[in-house]
Amino acid sequence: MRQFFDFIMKGLSRKSLLLVCILCLPSFLLVGQQYNRIRADFSIKVRTSSGGQSLTLGQIFYDKNNKQIIYYISFPEREIWLTADTMIYQIRNDKLVTKTATFAIAEFTVFHLALNSRLQDFGLRNTQYTIGDVSREADLVITTWSPPEKTRQTLGNILVSVKNKQLFGVIFQNPQGVVIRKQFFEEYLVTNGLSFPGRIVEINTIEGRDSYQVTTYKNIVVDEMGNDNKYFYNISGLHF
Amino acid sequence: MPKTLTWRTFALFFVFFPFFFDEIALYNFFHNFSQINVLITYPMRKLLILCSLLLLIGVSRSMASQADLFHYDAVTVENQMAQLNQLEGYVMENPGITLGEMTTNGNTLASLVSDPNGISGFNLTNEKTFGIPGFFWGCVLGPFGVAVVYFVGKDKAETKMAIIGCVTVSVLSIGLSVISTILQARL
Structure with missing residues (x-):
């Protein structure tokens, strides 16, 4: 009798263990899904409040392990724009044209956030901003992120909205609560399970006047196996 | 002034001061309070309903204001981008063409671009110290x-x-x- 009981218990535990494994495997696969590389054709159209216009077309390559965003620009002129650490390099015919400091580092770009599935909070979770308020209005979940106490004289709140579990809009306010910048993430494209906005509309308001920027991405390739040389640029050998 | 003696304390004191000496007045006050709806006349009710409605509208508007922020005029954006869309279409039809080549060829579309380097196209790239x-x-x-x-x-x-x-x-x-x-x- 006891042997029979042990046999049943063993059988049950094995079956239940197997069942748990089968049920949990897909969720482990989903959580563990990480991407490393992204490549896309892009176009950036800008119209400033003073009427100035610019159009930039090309391809962008990003490998999160290298942390270099490389823009291979075909229009207006053939050249490369490369962001690495806090610097931007303008390269033409393998020669450095300009080298500019920037506060926009790779970790806070749409490419890095999308590859790490952290686009929903716009990367603010890993900053000193804290969640002030969360509300649901119609189909939007709006999170208000507040800057640290000591910087509230210079920085305002950032409102992030999510629609259908995808980042929809980001509103930047000045310390007085006036909207100074709006970003909208639209026309999401899903490639190999990675969701990436196909169009980003940005409206900057300075002294009551609006400037517009529309960025589009298409032909997105995720985790490309080839073209390794396109994802890394050796900047040590660059000279003016 | 101590924190306990705020203006609210004084107000309460003056309201209830007569009742300290007159139990009947105290009884009458609470009796009338329980039947206060009698005191609300018809025009006053109308005013209260109107105020409540206005309050409700105000609250609902303030609640909707955050969602309203996440809205932009798509037509305005399209109008602003109309010329650049035209230029983009031309470049797509002529892959590999540069702005310099368009200018050399006397293409009128080239004049649409006011910033030949396209630098302003990148928010990333126009940072000063x-x-x-x-x-x-x-x-x-x-x-x-x-x-x-x-x-x-x-x-x-x-x-x-x-x-x-x-x-x-x-x-x-x-x-x-x-x-x-x-x-x-x-x-």
């Missing part, structure tokens, strides 16, 4: 400003502008001091 142009760093803070741009900005072009700013201010101040010295000597 703390958002201030190098010239002003040199102008206002002199050699210190140049050092800030050189070490913080790490940008040769901006450092050059800072040096120009520094030299410009120095030349101007020397010139002004020479002129003032000459004028003082003549007087």
Whole structure:
């Protein structure tokens, strides 16, 4: 009798263990899904409040392990724009044209956030901003992120909205609560399970006047196996 | 004034002061309070309903305001981008063409682009040192400003502008001091 009981218990535990494994495997696969590389054709159209216009077309390559965003620009002129650490390099015919400091580092770009599935909070979770308020209005979940106490004289709140579990809009306010910048993430494209906005509309308001920027991405390739040389640029050998 | 003796304390004291001496008045007060709806006349009710409605509208509007922020006029954006869409279409039809080549060929679409380098197309790329142009760093803070741009900005072009700013201010101040010295000597 006891042997029979042990046999049943063993059988049950094995079956239940197997069942748990089968049920949990897909969720482990989903959580563990990480991407490393992204490549896309892009176009950036800008119209400033003073009427100035610019159009930039090309391809962008990003490998999160290298942390270099490389823009291979075909229009207006053939050249490369490369962001690495806090610097931007303008390269033409393998020669450095300009080298500019920037506060926009790779970790806070749409490419890095999308590859790490952290686009929903716009990367603010890993900053000193804290969640002030969360509300649901119609189909939007709006999170208000507040800057640290000591910087509230210079920085305002950032409102992030999510629609259908995808980042929809980001509103930047000045310390007085006036909207100074709006970003909208639209026309999401899903490639190999990675969701990436196909169009980003940005409206900057300075002294009551609006400037517009529309960025589009298409032909997105995720985790490309080839073209390794396109994802890394050796900047040590660059000279003016 | 101690915190316990706020204006609210005084107000309560003056309201209930008569009742400390008259139990009947106290009874009447609470009795009337329980039947206070009798005191609300018909016009007053209308006013209350109106106020409630206005309050409700106000609350609902304030609640909707956050969602309203996440809205933009798509037609305006399309209108603003109309010329650039036209240019983009042309470039797509002629892959590999550059703005320089379009200008050389006398293509009228080339004139639509006001910024030939397309630098302003990148928010990433138009950062100055703390958002201030190098010239002003040199102008206002002199050699210190140049050092800030050189070490913080790490940008040769901006450092050059800072040096120009520094030299410009120095030349101007020397010139002004020479002129003032000459004028003082003549007087």
